[in-house]
Amino acid sequence: MRASGILLHISSLPSLYGIGTLGSEAYKFIDFLKEAGQSYWQILPVCPTSYGDSPYQSFSTYAGNPYFIDFELLKKDGLLIEADYEGIDWGDNPGYADYEKLYNNRFDVLKRAYKRFCDRDKTDFYRFLDDNERWISNYALFMSIKNENDGKCWLEWEDGLKRRDPHSLWLFKESHKEDVEFWEFVQFMFFEQWKKLKAYATENGIKIIGDIPIYVALDSADVWVSPDLFDLDDELMPKTVAGCPPDIFSEDGQLWGNPIYNWQRHKETGYGWWIDRMKSAKELYDVIRIDHFRGFDEFFTIPYGDETARGGSWRQGPGMDLFRALEEKLGTLPIIAEDLGFLTPGVKKLLKDSGYPGMKVLQYAFSDRENDYLPFRYDKNCVCYVGTHDNAPIKEWITEITDDELEFCKEYMGYNGKTDSDFVWSLIRLMMSSVADTSIILMQDCLELGKESRMNTPSMPYGNWQWRMQKGAITDALTKKIATLTELYGR
Numbered sequence: 001m002r003a004s005g006i007l008l009h010i011s012s013l014p015s016l017y018g019i020g021t022l023g024s025e026a027y028k029f030i031d032f033l034k035e036a037g038q039s040y041w042q043i044l045p046v047c048p049t050s051y052g053d054s055p056y057q058s059f060s061t062y063a064g065n066p067y068f069i070d071f072e073l074l075k076k077d078g079l080l081i082e083a084d085y086e087g088i089d090w091g092d093n094p095g096y097a098d099y100e101k102l103y104n105n106r107f108d109v110l111k112r113a114y115k116r117f118c119d120r121d122k123t124d125f126y127r128f129l130d131d132n133e134r135w136i137s138n139y140a141l142f143m144s145i146k147n148e149n150d151g152k153c154w155l156e157w158e159d160g161l162k163r164r165d166p167h168s169l170w171l172f173k174e175s176h177k178e179d180v181e182f183w184e185f186v187q188f189m190f191f192e193q194w195k196k197l198k199a200y201a202t203e204n205g206i207k208i209i210g211d212i213p214i215y216v217a218l219d220s221a222d223v224w225v226s227p228d229l230f231d232l233d234d235e236l237m238p239k240t241v242a243g244c245p246p247d248i249f250s251e252d253g254q255l256w257g258n259p260i261y262n263w264q265r266h267k268e269t270g271y272g273w274w275i276d277r278m279k280s281a282k283e284l285y286d287v288i289r290i291d292h293f294r295g296f297d298e299f300f301t302i303p304y305g306d307e308t309a310r311g312g313s314w315r316q317g318p319g320m321d322l323f324r325a326l327e328e329k330l331g332t333l334p335i336i337a338e339d340l341g342f343l344t345p346g347v348k349k350l351l352k353d354s355g356y357p358g359m360k361v362l363q364y365a366f367s368d369r370e371n372d373y374l375p376f377r378y379d380k381n382c383v384c385y386v387g388t389h390d391n392a393p394i395k396e397w398i399t400e401i402t403d404d405e406l407e408f409c410k411e412y413m414g415y416n417g418k419t420d421s422d423f424v425w426s427l428i429r430l431m432m433s434s435v436a437d438t439s440i441i442l443m444q445d446c447l448e449l450g451k452e453s454r455m456n457t458p459s460m461p462y463g464n465w466q467w468r469m470q471k472g473a474i475t476d477a478l479t480k481k482i483a484t485l486t487e488l489y490g491r
Contacts, residue, residue, distance in 0.1 A: 004432060004491040005040025005209065006033060006482075007389065008443035009055070009455070010068050011097055014471035018090030018106070019097045022193040023070030025471075027200055034204045036479045037486035040287070041201065042209035042440050044389060046194070050220075053099045053465045054456075056213045056291065057258075059143065060221045062135040062280055064190030066110060067102055073193055079113040095452075096466040114185045128188045134276055135221070140183035141169065142221035144176050153219040155236060162236065164224070194284070202286075209336065209440075210285030212277070214292040215242050215258035223259055229273055231260040231301075240301040243309040247342075253302075253309025254459055260301050263318050271318075271325040278326050278333065286334065293337035293358075296322060297346045319346075320353050336383050340364070343372075355381075357438070362386045362431055363397055366409045374412070375434040384436035386427050386445060390458055393442065394424045395450035424448050425481075432489045439491065446482065447473055 013020025013029060020026070033041055047058035048065050055065075074080040088105050091098030117125075129136055145161055146154070154161075160168030173180060201208055216222045218238060223230055231239045244254040266273060281288045297319055302312035326333060339351055339358040351358050360382050365373035378384070386394060398406060398420070409415075413426050424445055431439045444453040447469070456464040 002437055002489070002491045003039035004439045004441070004486055005038050005042055005207075006036075006441050006443050006446065007042040007385075008469065009044040009389070009465075010046065010065075011044075011055075011465065012443070012455070012468050014094070014469055014473075016090075017071055017085060017088075018102050019067050020468060021068050021070035022190075022197050023072050026197055029474075030197075030201050030204055030206050032474050032479060033206050036482040037491070038206065038482070039491070040207050040209050040438070040440065042289070043211065045211050045213060046284070049099070049465070050217055052461050053097075055211075055465065057217045058213075058220060059146075059217065060135070060139045061212070061216050061277055062132075063139050063187055063221075064194060066186045066190065067106060068193075069110065069186070069189050070193060071109065074113050074189065079116045080109070084112045085109045095468055095470060097468055099466075110186055110189075111182060113189070114182050117185055124192075125185070125188050128191065129184060132187075132191075135280075136184055136187060138225045139187070139221045140180045141173065142224055143183045144179045145172060147179070148172075148176065154224045155219075198284075207286035209287040209289055210281060211289045211291060212281050213258075214290060214295045215256065215261075218257065218259050226273060229262055229265055229269075231262050238304040241304050242295075243300055243302045243312060244341075245300055245309055245312055245314075250459060253312065255302060255306070255309050260299065267318065267321065271322055274322060275326060275329045279330055282330060282333065287336060288334060289336040289338060291338045293339045293351070293356075294341065294343070294347045297350045298344065319350055323354050357381045357383050359388075360384045360434075360436060361388060361391065362427060363391050366401070366405045366412065369408070375430065375436075378435050380435050380437050382436045383438040383440060384431050384434050385440050385442070386431050387442055389442070389455040391442075392451070393444040393449050393453050394427055395420055395448065396454060398423060421448055429485060432485050432491060441482070443469065446478060 008029065009020070010022065010026065011020045013025040015021050015023070015025060030041065045055040045058065046064050046068065047055060047060055048063050049055055049067070050057050050059050071080055071085045075082065088109070089101060090105065091101050142154070145157060146152070149157055161172060198208060218241075227236050233239055238259045240260045242256045242258040242260055246253040278288070296317045298314045299317050300309070300312050301315055302309050306312075335354070335356045337351055337354070337356040337358050339347060340361060360373050360375075360378055362373065362375075362384070363386060365371050365375070371377075375384070387397065391397065392400060413430050415423065415426050417423055417426055428441055428445060431441070444455075444467070447453070453467045455467055
C-alpha cells in the first residue's frame with residue numbers, strides 16, 4: 001500500500017530546555033503528520049548518545065536517551081517543580097542543541113526528580129525492572145561505574161570491574177545502591193513517556209519508523225556484558241573495528257571504530273543476542289530501519305589501531321542464517337534495509353531473499369543515465385527519499401553537484417521553475433510520484449532550509465546532530481501543501 005512520512009529526529013523538535021523531548025511538541029508533531037495525510041514518522045536511534053553526540057554511538061542498544069525525558073511531564077507527575085529547571089542555561093541558540101550544556105545540567109534536574117520519586121509507591125517501577133531484566137540492571141550498573149570513573153571507557157576500569165568479577169560487582173552495587181537505582185529510574189521515566197507518545201501516534205494512525213545501527217559502540221554496556229560476542233583479544237581490546245574502504249568520496253575510507261561481531265559465537269548461541277535486540281526494537285517501533293544492511297552479507301574490518309581504513313579487508317557475514325533465526329523466534333519483521341552504496345551481487349541476493357524493502361535516494365540518481373536510483377528503475381518494494389539524515393538538504397545539495405548533474409536532474413523532472421523553492425518542491429513531487437511503496441520527506445526540505453540545517457556530515461567527528469526546528473515553523477499552508485501532494489499521488 002502506498003504511503004508517505006516525514007523524517008525528523010526527536011532531538012530536532014522545539015523545546016525550551018536545550019533539545020527536543022517526548023513532551024508537547026512531539027504530540028503536536030503527530031497532529032501535524034495526521035493533518036498532512038502522513039502515515040509515518042521516521043526518527044533516528046533513541047538510545048543514549050556518547051562520543052560525538054551521535055545516536056549511532058551509544059552506551060546501550062536498549063536504553064533510551066535521558067535528554068528526551070520531558071520536564072513538563074515530570075512536573076505534571078509531581079516529580080519536578082518549575083524552579084528545578086527554569087533559569088538554567090541550555091544554550092543561546094534555539095536552533096541547535098548544545099550537548100555540553102545538556103550533559104552538565106540535565107542530570108542534576110533528573111536527580112531532583114529521582115529524590116521525589118524515592119518517596120513514591122514503586123510498584124510500577126519494580127514491574128518495569130522485572131520486564132526489562134535482560135538489560136536494565138547491567139546498563140544501570142555500567143553507567144554508575146562509568147560516572148564513578150569520571151566517564152572513562154570500561155576498558156580503563158580496575159580489572160575486577162572491567163572483567164565483571166562477581167565479587168567486585170557486588171561490592172560496587174552495595175556501596176552505590178542509590179546511584180544505580182537513579183539510572184534505572186531514568187530509564188523508567190523515558191519508557192513511561194515513550195509508551196504514552198507511541199500510543200498517541202497509534203491512535204492517530206501514525207506509525208513510527210525507528211532506526212537501529214548494525215554495530216554497537218565499544219564503550220557500551222553491550223560489549224562490557226558480552227565480550228565473547230565481539231572480536232576482542234585476551235585483554236578485551238578489539239582486534240578489528242568497523243568502517244568502509246577508500247572510495248571516490250574518501251581516499252582514506254571511513255574509520256568508524258565500532259568492534260566487529262564474532263559471528264561464529266553468535267551462531268553458536270542461536271543468535272540470542274540479536275533476537276533480544278530485535279525483540280526490543282519491535283516493541284519500541286512499528287517499523288525498524290537497519291543501518292548498513294550490507295554488513296550482514298559482507299563486512300569491512302580494519303586492524304585496531306590503524307589511523308585510516310586503507311589496511312582493511314572484507315569478511316563474510318551471517319546472511320540469511322541470521323534473519324531466518326530472527327523470524328523463527330519473532331515472526332515476520334517489519335524491516336527497512338539501508339542498502340545504500342555499492343551493492344554487490346551478494347547484497348542484492350540477501351535483500352531479495354529477505355523480502356525487505358531497500359532504500360532509494362534521489363540525490364544519488366543523476367550522476368549518469370544508467371543510475372539505479374532513477375525512479376523509473378525502482379521496484380515498488382522500496383522506500384524513496386530525496387535525502388536522508390546523512391545527506392545535505394536540497395538547497396545545499398544543488399550547490400554541491402556538478403552542472404551536468406543539475407541539468408540532468410532538471411531535464412528528468414521536466415523542470416521549468418525559477419526559484420530554489422520551486423526546485424525543492426519539484427524534487428519532493430518526483431519522490432512522491434514514484435512507484436515506491438513508501439516515500440519519506442526530510443523535514444528540513446519541507447521547510448526549505450539549507451546548509452545550516454544539515455543533521456550529519458559523515459566522517460566529520462564533531463558538530464553533527466545539533467539542528468533543531470524552530471517553534472512555529474510548521475504552518476497551516478505547509479500542512480495543506482504536503483496533504484495535497486500526498487492525496488494527489490495516492491499516498
